Amino acid sequence: MTALQQTGWADRFRHINTGRWMVWGGYALVMIAAPLLWKSSLSLTMLTQMGISIIACLAFNMLLGQGGMLSFGHAVYSGLGSFFAIHALNMASKGQITLPVSLVPLVAGGFGALFAVLLGFVTTKKAGTPFAMITLGVGELVAAMALMFPGFFGGEGGITGNRVQGQPFLGITYGPQIQLYYLIAIYTFICTALMFAFTRTPLGRMLNAVRDNPERVEFIGYNTQFVRYFAFIASGFFMGIAGGLAALNFEIVTAEVVGATRSGAYLLFTFLGGAVFFFGPIIGAVLLVLALVLVSELTQAWLLYLGLVFTFMVMFAPGGISSLIMMNLRVASFGKLRPLIGSYLALAGTAATVLLGAAVMIEMVYHLQLNEALGPVMKFMGASLNAKGFDTWFGACFVMLVGLVMFEMARRQFVKEWGRTQEEIERLIKQREAAT
Amino acid sequence: MNPAAEFALELRDVRKSFGKTEIIRGASLQVRPGERVAVIGPNGAGKSTLFNLISGRFGSTSGDILLHGEKLDGLKPYEINRKGLARSFQVSNLFVRLSVFENLRCAVLWSLNYKYSFWRFLADAKDANARAEEVMHMIKLDKRRDVLAMNLTYAEQRALEIGITIAGGASVILLDEPTAGMSRSETARFVNLIREITVGKTLLTVEHDMGVVFGLADKIAVLVYGEVIAFDTPEKVRANDRVKEAYLGSVLAEAQAAEAGH
Amino acid sequence: MDVSYFLISLLNGLSVGLLLFMLASGLTLIFSMMGVLNFAHASFYMVGAYVAYTITQAIGFWWGLLLAPPIVGLMGAAFERYALRRVHKFGHVPELLITFGLSYLILELVGLIWGRQALNFLPPVSLQGPLFTVVQLPEALQFAWGSPPEVCKTVAGAICTQFPSFRAFGMGVAVLMLVSVWLLLTRTRIGLVIQAALTHPDAVEALGHNVPRVLMLVFGGGTALAALAGVIGGALRVTEPSMALAVGAVVFAVIVIGGMGSLAGAFVASLALGVIDSFAVGSDSSLADIFKAVGLGITPDTFGYVVWSVKMSQVAAILPYLLLVLILIFRPKGLFGTREG
Numbered sequence A: 001m002t003a004l005q006q007t008g009w010a011d012r013f014r015h016i017n018t019g020r021w022m023v024w025g026g027y028a029l030v031m032i033a034a035p036l037l038w039k040s041s042l043s044l045t046m047l048t049q050m051g052i053s054i055i056a057c058l059a060f061n062m063l064l065g066q067g068g069m070l071s072f073g074h075a076v077y078s079g080l081g082s083f084f085a086i087h088a089l090n091m092a093s094k095g096q097i098t099l100p101v102s103l104v105p106l107v108a109g110g111f112g113a114l115f116a117v118l119l120g121f122v123t124t125k126k127a128g129t130p131f132a133m134i135t136l137g138v139g140e141l142v143a144a145m146a147l148m149f150p151g152f153f154g155g156e157g158g159i160t161g162n163r164v165q166g167q168p169f170l171g172i173t174y175g176p177q178i179q180l181y182y183l184i185a186i187y188t189f190i191c192t193a194l195m196f197a198f199t200r201t202p203l204g205r206m207l208n209a210v211r212d213n214p215e216r217v218e219f220i221g222y223n224t225q226f227v228r229y230f231a232f233i234a235s236g237f238f239m240g241i242a243g244g245l246a247a248l249n250f251e252i253v254t255a256e257v258v259g260a261t262r263s264g265a266y267l268l269f270t271f272l273g274g275a276v277f278f279f280g281p282i283i284g285a286v287l288l289v290l291a292l293v294l295v296s297e298l299t300q301a302w303l304l305y306l307g308l309v310f311t312f313m314v315m316f317a318p319g320g321i322s323s324l325i326m327m328n329l330r331v332a333s334f335g336k337l338r339p340l341i342g343s344y345l346a347l348a349g350t351a352a353t354v355l356l357g358a359a360v361m362i363e364m365v366y367h368l369q370l371n372e373a374l375g376p377v378m379k380f381m382g383a384s385l386n387a388k389g390f391d392t393w394f395g396a397c398f399v400m401l402v403g404l405v406m407f408e409m410a411r412r413q414f415v416k417e418w419g420r421t422q423e424e425i426e427r428l429i430k431q432r433e434a435a436t
Numbered sequence B: 001m002n003p004a005a006e007f008a009l010e011l012r013d014v015r016k017s018f019g020k021t022e023i024i025r026g027a028s029l030q031v032r033p034g035e036r037v038a039v040i041g042p043n044g045a046g047k048s049t050l051f052n053l054i055s056g057r058f059g060s061t062s063g064d065i066l067l068h069g070e071k072l073d074g075l076k077p078y079e080i081n082r083k084g085l086a087r088s089f090q091v092s093n094l095f096v097r098l099s100v101f102e103n104l105r106c107a108v109l110w111s112l113n114y115k116y117s118f119w120r121f122l123a124d125a126k127d128a129n130a131r132a133e134e135v136m137h138m139i140k141l142d143k144r145r146d147v148l149a150m151n152l153t154y155a156e157q158r159a160l161e162i163g164i165t166i167a168g169g170a171s172v173i174l175l176d177e178p179t180a181g182m183s184r185s186e187t188a189r190f191v192n193l194i195r196e197i198t199v200g201k202t203l204l205t206v207e208h209d210m211g212v213v214f215g216l217a218d219k220i221a222v223l224v225y226g227e228v229i230a231f232d233t234p235e236k237v238r239a240n241d242r243v244k245e246a247y248l249g250s251v252l253a254e255a256q257a258a259e260a261g262h
Numbered sequence C: 001m002d003v004s005y006f007l008i009s010l011l012n013g014l015s016v017g018l019l020l021f022m023l024a025s026g027l028t029l030i031f032s033m034m035g036v037l038n039f040a041h042a043s044f045y046m047v048g049a050y051v052a053y054t055i056t057q058a059i060g061f062w063w064g065l066l067l068a069p070p071i072v073g074l075m076g077a078a079f080e081r082y083a084l085r086r087v088h089k090f091g092h093v094p095e096l097l098i099t100f101g102l103s104y105l106i107l108e109l110v111g112l113i114w115g116r117q118a119l120n121f122l123p124p125v126s127l128q129g130p131l132f133t134v135v136q137l138p139e140a141l142q143f144a145w146g147s148p149p150e151v152c153k154t155v156a157g158a159i160c161t162q163f164p165s166f167r168a169f170g171m172g173v174a175v176l177m178l179v180s181v182w183l184l185l186t187r188t189r190i191g192l193v194i195q196a197a198l199t200h201p202d203a204v205e206a207l208g209h210n211v212p213r214v215l216m217l218v219f220g221g222g223t224a225l226a227a228l229a230g231v232i233g234g235a236l237r238v239t240e241p242s243m244a245l246a247v248g249a250v251v252f253a254v255i256v257i258g259g260m261g262s263l264a265g266a267f268v269a270s271l272a273l274g275v276i277d278s279f280a281v282g283s284d285s286s287l288a289d290i291f292k293a294v295g296l297g298i299t300p301d302t303f304g305y306v307v308w309s310v311k312m313s314q315v316a317a318i319l320p321y322l323l324l325v326l327i328l329i330f331r332p333k334g335l336f337g338t339r340e341g
Helices: A017-037 A041-067 A075-093 A101-123 A128-148 A177-198 A202-212 A214-219 A224-250 A260-273 A280-298 A302-316 A320-333 A338-370 A390-435 B047-055 B077-082 B100-109 B126-138 B154-167 B184-197 B210-216 B234-239 B241-248 B250-261 C003-034 C041-059 C061-090 C092-114 C165-187 C189-199 C201-206 C211-236 C243-258 C263-281 C287-294 C312-330
Strands: A377-380 A383-386 B009-018 B021-031 B036-040 B062-067 B085-087 B172-176 B202-206 B219-224 B227-232 C130-136 C141-145 C159-164
Touching: A017 A041, A017 A177, A041 A177, A041 A202, A041 A224, A041 A260, A041 A280, A075 A101, A075 A128, A075 A224, A075 A260, A101 A128, A101 A224, A101 C312, A128 A260, A128 C092, A128 C243, A128 C312, A177 A224, A202 A214, A202 A224, A202 B100, A214 A224, A214 B077, A260 A280, A260 A302, A260 A320, A260 C092, A280 A302, A280 A320, A302 C061, A302 C092, A320 A390, A338 A377, A338 A390, A338 C092, B009 B047, B021 B047, B021 B219, B036 B047, B036 B210, B047 B077, B047 B085, B047 B172, B047 B202, B077 B085, B085 B154, B100 B126, B100 B154, B126 B154, B126 B184, B154 B172, B154 B184, B184 B210, B219 B234, B219 B241, B227 B234, B227 B241, B234 B241, C003 C041, C003 C130, C003 C159, C003 C165, C003 C211, C003 C243, C003 C263, C041 C061, C041 C092, C041 C211, C041 C243, C061 C092, C061 C211, C092 C243, C130 C165, C159 C165, C165 C189, C165 C211, C189 C201, C189 C211, C201 C211, C211 C243, C243 C263, C243 C312, C263 C312
Parallel strands: B021 B227, B036 B202, B036 B219, B085 B172, B172 B202
Antiparallel strands: A377 A383, B009 B021, B009 B062, B219 B227, C130 C141, C130 C159
């Protein structure tokens, strides 16, 4: 994929201004209608967590995608937000302060921003790789401190709280999950809108400039570190809100909310969704919840799959899923998508074969390692397979190898056709430019 | 900053050492407001280093640099820029993933006082948008408004480079080899462009192309081994013996002496 | 504080510091050469320990020590060749991310192949037991090779602290490794090529050297060094899946404190952190004690008592990160920082 093929994305769709209302309207509609379509309590749990994760991943991407800052310790700000939220909630329960439950996330946001102010100045002194290392160190610092002060952080058991308290507002007590869901949906929508608006402000644009060329920014009158610092604080604010909502949702906060694993998850899934486009992290957040809640139940190898998907993404599609979508939308806007569908199907089919063979083998290995007591027979997608049987292994290996060969053939064909399509598009663009 | 100061830019015995090597060895210069100065000299003379010192990229080891009579000691690049000095780079230093228009708009934001605001929309920043359009028109990139900087041709990038430099309205402009790598026709076009857009400004430009130098400059400063050995009108510099020696070496002097001796 | 305790703590600190430096040096070399921070460096450390363990179970520790580093080095080189190189053109952030992804993968694979329990990786019998004992008698200080002498049991008030042989062995390996790498870089042709490619890869390539191959060598070499550290560290401490994360974060703090890209800085920072950690872990004093000594009375009712009463031994784990933050406030370039990163 050459750089030329990424010409002016947003601007190509600028003429769809009515499209803008449609997109935001659609976004709101999906959030309102989702729990009505998926009614189970599991779905509601997932939808709730998705809302929280969307805010967190978008806030994370303020730094990564918009500012070029890779943070390995961003869970610190959402985690600290969670802790302050739950303590505020408890203080409100005891009557020490008056705080409506629906405003608790704002308090959390405030504390997230506060810690970003305190820790951010030191963190943003450097950029790029040193910045990443500093965030790692600061993250470890806070995570370790969480274990040192059990009074505030609750030690092993964490801190619990109760969101059903105070006067019900218009009959809303936040007892039923659905009520909490709509509160979170409102916060998610507003936060998304605010973060999107941020990208269209001077600070947001200068943040992009800092990402592209931090040195040049200094020569047009801006202090690069301040730009990064202020963006860092803004990001911390929204991370705090996400943390506050999480505290309300789970009604318990433990030390792992500031831990490296959670920071890693934000990073992984934001990148997976795509850091280049604004909506990428939204996709990433949805995947995050799906992976953590659903996939982890389906297979014990899910972390391995995740690691593999992520690594391949970095190597072959560093713009994430959102950039893949946009690339194809671009092709579609030129009316050239239909001829590619055949190649895509071939790719998908052969890839599925490879994955099937590989997955069987991976699952068998996991089964043998972790479920030894259950004997060698395991269930895989409805079929019973003997993990110790030679024929199972041979079969899976055979399927995978055949799939690999065919995938490679399909891939080469696809690359040829994609290249041809891009050339045709370039020709069309030149024709249009010549005409104007 | 004193706009009434006699010199727009002044260098007083500026020295710069990197480790034990002294690159700039006592450079002195006085540039009047509105003057167009070409800085020439053999490779390695320290021209880019001098620009880096003036614009604040490096700090000088000793000596003073004054902008409109105010010392620039130890100031950061952005502080110097805010005082009215802007520079371009020899290797285009653009915001690669932003469009031409966005590049220019970023360059004007501070001078129009937008600072770090996040409560106003760029779309409503009429003055910034208008100025960016104006500069875009000046550098003749209006047709490429929404093209990402990394997708421009080389000459277009150099034009954008200059555009970013002048967009903020700085009164002292430093251009570091603006026409480097261009063909003859492109260079001629560029020189006209530079002349147009730096009307009323103080200009220092590093150049190797003598045609450009003689066509553009009011004065020429010759930098050799980190010292300004001549600073005068083009004709006088052309006739200056030290300059001749620096460029042609003592061979010419010897040849002339030998000729005279016969 | 008794002298014997001080001496042993110092030696322990140095041994930990040297182990840290084995890791930090490989990381710094890779960073200096390729601009890539290998997030998976500590994972290779872990793999080194595990591979050595397996070899040890089969044919003995000495083979493990000898074979594990090259094996892991080959893995590292393969990763560079087939994965990292492909990402190079996307910039530094994707490079960091792919090593991040690799660390996840290695963690999962290690748990899969060797299980998630801690392994019983012990030093060889010949290296078990103390190298020497420091005997602190009420009037004098004595050294005794080997196990604590009779004096320890007979004399009242005698404090005997042992220094394990394997620790000393580890220090010896670390020093040997350092000297070899230094000699390699400064005295051999390939070393000079590496040094040149550090700052001017294009020029070196123009001279006919195969720079990509050199990079692959350096990456493989760096990971081999990490694996060597793993063999020692795994046998000295625990061999379990969490060992990578535990040591990884400290190593990153070390290189930022020392100044990214500086071997000398990494050396000083590693030793310093090792020694500080060693003394802190054994100390029960807290800020409250210091306040009391100065005359400020701190009681459980004083504001912030929770913070003042935290013992040094509790804080030991986060000292590297505290130092990281302090260095960044007062000297952002690090102790000997050369690159801005």
